[in-house]
Amino acid sequence: MPARGPRRALLLLLPAALPTAAVLGAALTVAVLQSTGLMPVVGEPDPTTATYRALAGDRALLDGLRVSLGVAAASTALALAVGLGMALLARTTRLGGRLLRAAAAATVPVPHLVGAAAVGLLLADSGLAARALGAESFPPLVAGPLWVAVVAEYAWKESAFVALVVLAALAAGERELDETAATLGAGPWQRLRRVALPMAAPAAVAAGGVTFAYVLGSYDVAWLLGRSYPEPLPVLAYRLWTDVDLARREQALAVAVVTTALALACLLVTAALLARTARTARAVR
């Protein structure tokens, strides 16, 4: 008798879950072990929470936490607003939907590092935008206090991802439902609020959660376009890891563990939100 139900689902998931668990699990285990003194670079194992306690009082970590969460939140909010907005607008015409899908599909494979370099050339105070505007005092967008260039790069790339996911979710019959809602007396706004948005919501929540977790753990863009202080958590972790002082490695791994925990928490919140959208979506509010 073939396996059915949850057992079958788990079996089917194995090919994807196994490598993920192996890579992530091994890395995380080492990170946790090393940062808690159970697997020191030199010397005998000596379990301790000293590294974490030291970090908790360290301004570099707290500032990094603030910047990381801020940049991730701003990038996610912008990407969601732009991606969701574009998808909802584009769906009103067939051609618009096709064009947006093509544009988004072309954007997604561009590596973040290339995107960051492009944004740098565009927004730096000696960049294209500054020259085109000929402004005397161009605002410090790259490496400035507001992390504008970093957020812009993430928002640009991730909005394409959001748009693709939302378009795919809306593709399944949303147009017919939109027509149905219209014949039932719903104007464009009502259709947007009561049909398109509720149908796009699960996809948007999922894409938003993934974007937030990605930006939180991403290193390259912030390193290239951000300030030297405060450092976002991944940049901080990398700097500590490459420090000449080997003792700093434990701190680097502790920062990495904290970052991973945050990303996992974000995905858990996303899952909870998804369950909630599925349960409580109602037109009559």
Add this chain to the structure above:
Amino acid sequence: MSTDLVLDGLVRRFGGAAVLDGVDLTVPAGGVVALLGPSGTGKSTVLRLVAGLDTPDAGRVRAGGRDLTGLAPERRGTALVGQRPRLFPHLSVLDNVAFPLAVAGRRRRAARAEAAGHLDLVGLADLAGRRPATLSGGQEQRVALARALAAAPAVLLLDEPFSALDPGVREGMHRLLADLRGAVSPTVLLVTHDRQEAAAVADTVAVLLDGRIAQAAPAGELHTRPASLAVSRFLGGVNEVPGAVERGAHVSALGRLALPCASPDGPGVLVVRQEAVALTGPADGDATGTVTRVTPRGARWRVEVTTPAGPLSAETGPGRTPAPGDAVGLVLPPDQRWVVPQATG
């Protein structure tokens, strides 16, 4: 809630070819008109034009004296139920039915209370809390019907709403539609390709052939008094006797057959529904011939007979059925005789 619907010279071209080529049709207030036609003749396009989901190249749509042409779908008051129910998957059954009420600005509690009434009307009050995905096809279509009625439409448009359902469920839906007419008497334009459904549900059946309404009449009249050979053939009529009308009778290879009502003299094709033709002994009857084929048609049999005027068919009930090769007589009852113009072109 009841207003009349008038279609006036609707034209719709797709890529240069006119799918609808001047459709004129009137649905009286509270009446049910079935638009019947072969697949691909633009029946559904007519409904989309009425609902405002498509724009005519020419012609107008009026309801209750109001010109709807050019109005957005949401401002027309024409609810459409299609072949698929198109329920909102993110809403419960009750909230699906409450949708048009909520959209119209009703408070949630009032909208739901009213929606519950409509759900009761289609006999699904106890499924209010369910999700559309958990319903059967027939239940989904009932919810779609309740939702359309909740919109209190001036005109209810039904686009083959029952064609995907099992025959038994379909008959239940026909009864439901009749009950709804008694309760809320909506004006209904129904599109179908099913002759039986059109006859069962509608007061008037309009046959759409080649982009125009070929004939609009009660189903019985349509079958026994078709306006043309094309209508007769589309409705399944197989008996055609070419000849001419002379002083109140049809003259052909069968001889002179008196007609029940006046027809202008000149060439004409006598049509008699095969269901009306009776079999008799070879000595009697208006025509005699040899049985060439007997095919079962459910509880009835189609008997094909070669006569001097060509092949004629009769449908007989269960019982004594002749065998191929038998000589039989055919009775064409005088009140069932009807002459249509010869096909042109």
